Amino acid sequence: MNQDEITRFEEAGRIGKKALENALSLIEPGATLASVAEQTEKFIRDSGAIPAFPLNLSVDNEAAHYTPFPGDRKTFRTGDLVKVDIGAQINGYPSDNAATIEVGHTGRYSALIDASREALNAALKVVRPMVPINEIGKAIAGKIIEFGFKPVRNLGGHGIGRFDLHSAVFIPNYDDGNGKLLKPDIVIAIEPFASTGTGMIHNGPPGNIYILSGTRNVPGEPIFDHFGTLPFAERWLGGIVNQTGDYLKKMMKERKVSVFPVLKEHRGSMISQAEHTIMILGDRVKVLTQ
Numbered sequence: 001m002n003q004d005e006i007t008r009f010e011e012a013g014r015i016g017k018k019a020l021e022n023a024l025s026l027i028e029p030g031a032t033l034a035s036v037a038e039q040t041e042k043f044i045r046d047s048g049a050i051p052a053f054p055l056n057l058s059v060d061n062e063a064a065h066y067t068p069f070p071g072d073r074k075t076f077r078t079g080d081l082v083k084v085d086i087g088a089q090i091n092g093y094p095s096d097n098a099a100t101i102e103v104g105h106t107g108r109y110s111a112l113i114d115a116s117r118e119a120l121n122a123a124l125k126v127v128r129p130m131v132p133i134n135e136i137g138k139a140i141a142g143k144i145i146e147f148g149f150k151p152v153r154n155l156g157g158h159g160i161g162r163f164d165l166h167s168a169v170f171i172p173n174y175d176d177g178n179g180k181l182l183k184p185d186i187v188i189a190i191e192p193f194a195s196t197g198t199g200m201i202h203n204g205p206p207g208n209i210y211i212l213s214g215t216r217n218v219p220g221e222p223i224f225d226h227f228g229t230l231p232f233a234e235r236w237l238g239g240i241v242n243q244t245g246d247y248l249k250k251m252m253k254e255r256k257v258s259v260f261p262v263l264k265e266h267r268g269s270m271i272s273q274a275e276h277t278i279m280i281l282g283d284r285v286k287v288l289t290q
């Protein structure tokens with residue numbers, strides 16, 4: 001990484017962190033998810049960056065990938081367990097961070113919230129250049145199990161590159177036996193999820209987060225020119241294309257765009273998440289979102 005890339009990642013991390021704090025401060029009983037998303041994404045733009053992906057507001061047994069659809073009237077209710085996940089990008093360099101909040105602070109899920117946050121802290125203690133990657137997962141799972149919950153095994157952290165939110169490296173939330181060493185000069189996200197259920201999530205119905213598909217990106221395509229290969233929401237397409245719903249349907253039929261399903265645990269189970277973006281440079285580890 002050159003100094004220019006480092007500076008952009010750091011700035012994306014700084015703004016992403018503030019955006020997360022901003023979103024958490026807006027969540028209260030009766031507030032609409034749409035207003036929290038719009039205000040948080042505007043906060044990022046006003047800070048001189050672009051949202052790296054739509055604000056995720058995933059409730060209760062939803063682990064990830066719920067963002068409001070256009071005209072969404074859904075509101076927060078006291079006792080909702082909300083995973084708030086957001087990042088900023090500068091010139092394509094993204095950050096990614098998340099925290100969990102209980103609406104109305106009734107304290108019913110404090111231990112579950114602490115479990116994923118403390119698991120992230122445990123991971124930060126072991127992450128270093130050339131650590132075997134499964135050691136990170138082992139630290140995460142150990143802490144979550146100590147709290148009496150299950151780590152989600154089929155979600156995990158990931159490498160982060162320019163215009164690439166999920167690059168090659170996978171950071172498991174348990175000891176998956178992958179003894180490969182974590183190479184320096186990378187940016188990664190670590191994101192433990194703690195569950196009261198089985199620790200396995202599945203694809204729910206399609207959400208409202210979209211991404212251009214693989215090799216079919218065409219410069220000149222309006223969404224490519226605006227978002228590159230980072231995720232976007234239908235809410236963001238106003239003023240870019242006409243008839244956003246029809247446009248997305250057509251793009252999906254042509255396999256130029258795909259939609260992220262909302263990721264869920266089984267009904268009645270609860271999930272918490274915590275996430276930071278981390279830069280590993282030479283022998284230095286720097287958390288960019290704290």
Ligand code: MN
Nearest residue numbers: 085096097098
């Ligand atoms: Mn995230």
Ligand code: MN
Nearest residue numbers: 096189191275
């Ligand atoms: Mn992530």
